[in-house]
Amino acid sequence: MPKRIFIVDDSKIIRKSVRSQLESRLQHITCAEAIDGVDAIQRVNEVQPDLVVLDLCMPELNGLETAAALHDVLPKLPIILYTLHKDIISEKRVEVFGICAVVSKTDQIEVLVDAILKHVDIARAVSA
Numbered sequence: 001m002p003k004r005i006f007i008v009d010d011s012k013i014i015r016k017s018v019r020s021q022l023e024s025r026l027q028h029i030t031c032a033e034a035i036d037g038v039d040a041i042q043r044v045n046e047v048q049p050d051l052v053v054l055d056l057c058m059p060e061l062n063g064l065e066t067a068a069a070l071h072d073v074l075p076k077l078p079i080i081l082y083t084l085h086k087d088i089i090s091e092k093r094v095e096v097f098g099i100c101a102v103v104s105k106t107d108q109i110e111v112l113v114d115a116i117l118k119h120v121d122i123a124r125a126v127s128a
Contacts, residue, residue: 006049008040010058010060021109027123037061056083071098
């Protein structure tokens, strides 16, 4: 059964890019997308994700507020904060919100892939 990764980012370009990169690097996954924290909270039960990749800076609810709400509903759900502002976020501080890792958007995509692999049992795609 494929693993479900829920990508939550207010930037359509980022969502589509992350989705494309993950689908090409990981086997047996399906990706769902949410346009912001409110959308993610409304759809989390429908999507039933195995892991969430979550932006920090979003309108209405930021990533920390969204993570806290998702953590209340699904306390064992791994959440990776994917942000341009990693330098201002302490990984110890975000554990309270149910966040298991913080990855910078300026890092290579492999850093995000490695963080996902650490928290969900997925195989890497076989390169051609």
